[in-house]
Amino acid sequence: MAYTKGDIFVKKETTWGVGIDPTSPTSGIDEILGLDSEYEYGLENQITAVNPAAMAYPSEISYHTAKTRGKINFVYNGALPFAVMLGGISNSDPLEEESPYTWTITPSGSPIPFTASFMMKGANDKLAQMAGCFAKSLSFKMALNEPASGTLDLVGKNLALNLPFTAPSTVAIDDASSWKPHEFTYSIGTISGIDYITDIEFNISRSIDVGHGLAARTPSTSYSGKFEAVNGSITCYIPDSSTADEIEQLVLGGTSIGEALSPKDIVIDKGYTDEAEDSTKITLSNCIFSDYSAVFPLDTKLSYKFSFSAASASVLWEAPFAKTNW
Numbered sequence: 001m002a003y004t005k006g007d008i009f010v011k012k013e014t015t016w017g018v019g020i021d022p023t024s025p026t027s028g029i030d031e032i033l034g035l036d037s038e039y040e041y042g043l044e045n046q047i048t049a050v051n052p053a054a055m056a057y058p059s060e061i062s063y064h065t066a067k068t069r070g071k072i073n074f075v076y077n078g079a080l081p082f083a084v085m086l087g088g089i090s091n092s093d094p095l096e097e098e099s100p101y102t103w104t105i106t107p108s109g110s111p112i113p114f115t116a117s118f119m120m121k122g123a124n125d126k127l128a129q130m131a132g133c134f135a136k137s138l139s140f141k142m143a144l145n146e147p148a149s150g151t152l153d154l155v156g157k158n159l160a161l162n163l164p165f166t167a168p169s170t171v172a173i174d175d176a177s178s179w180k181p182h183e184f185t186y187s188i189g190t191i192s193g194i195d196y197i198t199d200i201e202f203n204i205s206r207s208i209d210v211g212h213g214l215a216a217r218t219p220s221t222s223y224s225g226k227f228e229a230v231n232g233s234i235t236c237y238i239p240d241s242s243t244a245d246e247i248e249q250l251v252l253g254g255t256s257i258g259e260a261l262s263p264k265d266i267v268i269d270k271g272y273t274d275e276a277e278d279s280t281k282i283t284l285s286n287c288i289f290s291d292y293s294a295v296f297p298l299d300t301k302l303s304y305k306f307s308f309s310a311a312s313a314s315v316l317w318e319a320p321f322a323k324t325n326w
Helices: 080-086 241-252
Strands: 005-012 035-050 060-075 087-091 101-107 114-121 126-143 149-156 158-161 185-188 197-205 209-211 221-223 230-237 264-270 280-295 303-310 312-319
Touching: 005 035, 035 114, 060 126, 080 087, 080 101, 080 126, 080 149, 080 312, 149 209, 197 303, 241 280, 241 303
Parallel strands: none
Antiparallel strands: 005 114, 035 060, 060 149, 087 101, 101 312, 114 126, 126 149, 126 158, 126 197, 185 264, 197 230, 209 221, 230 303, 264 280, 280 303, 280 312
16 A cells, blocks of 8 residues: 555754654644645755866766755644743743743744654555754744644754664654634734734745764754844735824834834734633734835725844643643
């Protein structure tokens, strides 16, 4: 039977590059990034040609450094992807108390190293494990009539093939359902209770990479890099002139192009109350709105799309498991 389905498990490493097997059986959300929809992994070799002066063609092909890469597409059902990407986690409640645990997820100079274990199921299961992984970028997209989805891009230190880990005997996801747009509230600065947004997306990325020494093809060190600005856009319909004025003034900073811009926070809140498990609040801080475009069709609704850049992102999450797992 051909490979028709699979699983991917994400587990924090205590030491960079030392692979950690998923729990068997896996039944917790702490090892599953979200509701996975597609994933891929790959290997990059640095190849060069050796061209002697007397020959018109290479006498050999020389191979050099290697590193692994991966990408996971998923549907959000928790905030663990933000922890993997941002790296900074604190817990406001004592770890001895029962769930939900309040996680505060903020950008950190020290990213979280993790192992990504891939399983493709068929007549003979195909297993692969990327060790020493770091998240390079995380996307977030929410639109009408579809759940919130994202993509995590990662780079790794090593790739182990041919039964590198013991596959879990059973796999069960957490009972948290997918995040749906109508379950959230949206605000931009002092503009709260916004109900005219039809699409919001943003991307968090950092210039993280792995490095090599002369003596080995396997990466010997990691570079945590720096965070880029959080870039995104918002699309909405315009119910009245006052709403249009609000959006235009976000970009202008006032009523003309000579006005000074005032950074604003965007808050995407899934009923965060410091009580209910799986509730969350995402804050994009100090946003500057760079441009907007207004479309005036003759027979349908007027729409605006405006882009923003934020200095940072932070997340509050009522997690079903303790911070010690991550």
